[in-house]
């Protein structure tokens with residue numbers, strides 16, 4: 001605790017000293033300009049909602065559990081989000097299990113409408129435009145897509161059919177990544193990936209669609225998945241503990257030789273087909289171990305890191 005007298009002396013000394021250039025310090029005049037220009041018309045622009053946010057290759061795991069689904073991940077720059085969906089009487093509800101569902105927490109309210117709103121802001125109607133835009137959610141990288149994993153919890157075919165229908169507002173505006181004629185992928189602001197009980201037979205044989213499949217990363221070499229490449233599955237995922245193994249230490253190298261070998265083999269099979277890898281069920285604790293595993297996964301070239309603690313993962317980059 002500094003005494004008031006000492007404080008006054010300190011202030012007086014500072015004021016009487018000859019002005020010297022100081023890095024990171026501002027004059028009262030500049031301070032006043034900064035304060036008064038804030039949010040004024042000349043200093044705002046239509047697509048500034050996500051200004052200053054840098055997208056990071058992170059999947060906001062169990063995103064619908066967060067205090068503010070979708071928006072929290074967006075504010076951290078996470079390029080991937082997730083909703084578990086349950087079909088009841090024609091409506092898709094979002095929640096981890098049945099007891100968590102409410103009439104308000106629908107896929108439409110928590111994800112479709114918020115995503116639509118952000119994209120409408122990033123793609124304003126303006127007399128300055130010489131061509132229509134298809135900007136993504138991040139103002140700093142408008143070409144970056146947002147991966148949206150939709151985890152089907154109730155009967156697969158029926159529920160995924162409802163998902164395809166629920167995407168209509170995003171589809172209508174041209175915001176979805178599309179497969180055209182089974183050949184080319186046209187990346188849009190949002191890439192939908194069905195997971196959980198999403199049936200592969202509703203995706204693999206469809207040549208023109210705007211939804212994709214979360215393939216089993218560790219099983220891509222099996223013959224039944226031989227036809228899967230980025231056009232079916234832009235990201236493939238697996239359980240880290242099952243596919244790579246339990247991590248026992250928190251010193252480098254954090255993976256044993258054979259674990260690293262499995263990891264590299266899986267990532268490389270995926271990469272040959274243009275698929276990004278994602279591992280869930282990576283260690284959360286001890287923090288040092290979690291970070292070493294994240295670092296290893298990034299070094300080995302995963303497509304997305306799976307993270308529960310978004311504050312931690314943003315400071316990690």
Ligand SMILES: *[C@@H]1O[C@H](CO)[C@@H](O)[C@H](O)[C@H]1NC(C)=O
Pocket residue numbers: 088089
């Ligand atoms: C679905 O509809 C049935 C029949 O109207 C009703 O009994 C049931 O409570 C509804 N389910 C929900 C979750 O509202």
